[in-house]
Amino acid sequence: MSDGASGARKSFGLKLRDLRRDAGLSGREFARATGLHNTKISRIEHGRQYPSEEDIRRWCIACGVARRIDELIAIHREVEQMWKEYRRDLRKGQRHVQERSGELYARTGLLRAYEAIVVPGILQTAGYIRAVLTINAELHDLPLDEVAGAVEARLSRQGLLTRGDGTNNYSFVIEASVLSNWFGGADVMRDQLNFLEAATRLPNVALGLIPPGHRTIWGGECFYIFDDELVRSEMWTGSFRTSQSTDIAFFEQAFERLRSNAVYGDAARQLIATQLENLQTSENP
Structure with a gap:
């Protein structure tokens, strides 16, 4: 993956991490609230795994910011399309x-x-x-x-x-x-x-x-x-x-x-x- 795409994913992960911290939830508390595994939460927050749209919905609801679901999903989709492999396109x-x-x-x-x-x-x-x-x-x-x-x-x-x-x-x-x-x-x-x-x-x-x-x-x-x-x-x-x-x-x-x-x-x-x-x-x- 390009540095640009990797950086965008890391930035998105930090955004989600800040939502969790602003809600005052520890990793374990957040895992119980969302049903997501601790390891997955950590990987998402560090940009090593990209969340699904359902993950984002759970994340926002658990953090008490359901109003931001549409906004974050829109950013999620934007990041996904930021980097396209030439060979896939050129097929x-x-x-x-x-x-x-x-x-x-x-x-x-x-x-x-x-x-x-x-x-x-x-x-x-x-x-x-x-x-x-x-x-x-x-x-x-x-x-x-x-x-x-x-x-x-x-x-x-x-x-x-x-x-x-x-x-x-x-x-x-x-x-x-x-x-x-x-x-x-x-x-x-x-x-x-x-x-x-x-x-x-x-x-x-x-x-x-x-x-x-x-x-x-x-x-x-x-x-x-x-x-x-x-x-x-x-x-x-x-x-x-x-x-x-x-x-x-x-x-x-x-x-x-x-x-x-x-x-x-x-x-x-x-x-x-x-x-x-x-x-x-x-x-x-």
């Missing part, structure tokens, strides 16, 4: 993963994204997507013949960005080093860089690049904020998701700090132009 194929996200992107009025490794998915060109998803298929031992369908599914979301009617708005903060991370050949990167340059001129897009030396906050995991409803961050072996308001507020704060480090407009386009020139030089040394 249905990369196309399924891409298609499943379509509705989320369509209903999001403002998407804020920070990327330090690759171009954000909705900004990727077909060739770039193909290169990235081929790497992902090879890494996770997935069928390569499914990549084309996944490319099509991801690319289909791009119309939300390019139509520019104000329904879907985007704020991207990207490390400038992403421009020099090659996925695909020179032609693929040229098309991708040209598309990024064009995206800086779209009325519903704010595209910022963080140049070397501009950082005033440490680098962290890449993340996407969908309105004020969901944060998603993909890592090597899983996907962190949360809709807890306190978590979202933290990522919003981090995004604002990162955004303040970025350059926009002509300055961003100059960084892209420089990389296009470097690309040309590498082809014709």
Whole structure:
């Protein structure tokens, strides 16, 4: 399990422990009141075992806080979905993963994204997507013949960005080093860089690049904020998701700090132009 998921479970266990202590119940008294074994209570409170929803109901009633049952069950379900294993998700194929996200992107009025490794998915060109998803298929031992369908599914979301009617708005903060991370050949990167340059001129897009030396906050995991409803961050072996308001507020704060480090407009386009020139030089040394 990821550190994030493990930490969330430990935090939830401490929350339950505090309820028991606030009620003035010892471990043995609490075990008698709930019918839960002492060992299970200890494991739950230390985050080594996750309670069932029925456990939570018993816990709240025994502590005299039945009014908090719905609240704690909602948090419980949130923690359960915070960490999803990639391999479990990818069993249905990369196309399924891409298609499943379509509705989320369509209903999001403002998407804020920070990327330090690759171009954000909705900004990727077909060739770039193909290169990235081929790497992902090879890494996770997935069928390569499914990549084309996944490319099509991801690319289909791009119309939300390019139509520019104000329904879907985007704020991207990207490390400038992403421009020099090659996925695909020179032609693929040229098309991708040209598309990024064009995206800086779209009325519903704010595209910022963080140049070397501009950082005033440490680098962290890449993340996407969908309105004020969901944060998603993909890592090597899983996907962190949360809709807890306190978590979202933290990522919003981090995004604002990162955004303040970025350059926009002509300055961003100059960084892209420089990389296009470097690309040309590498082809014709």
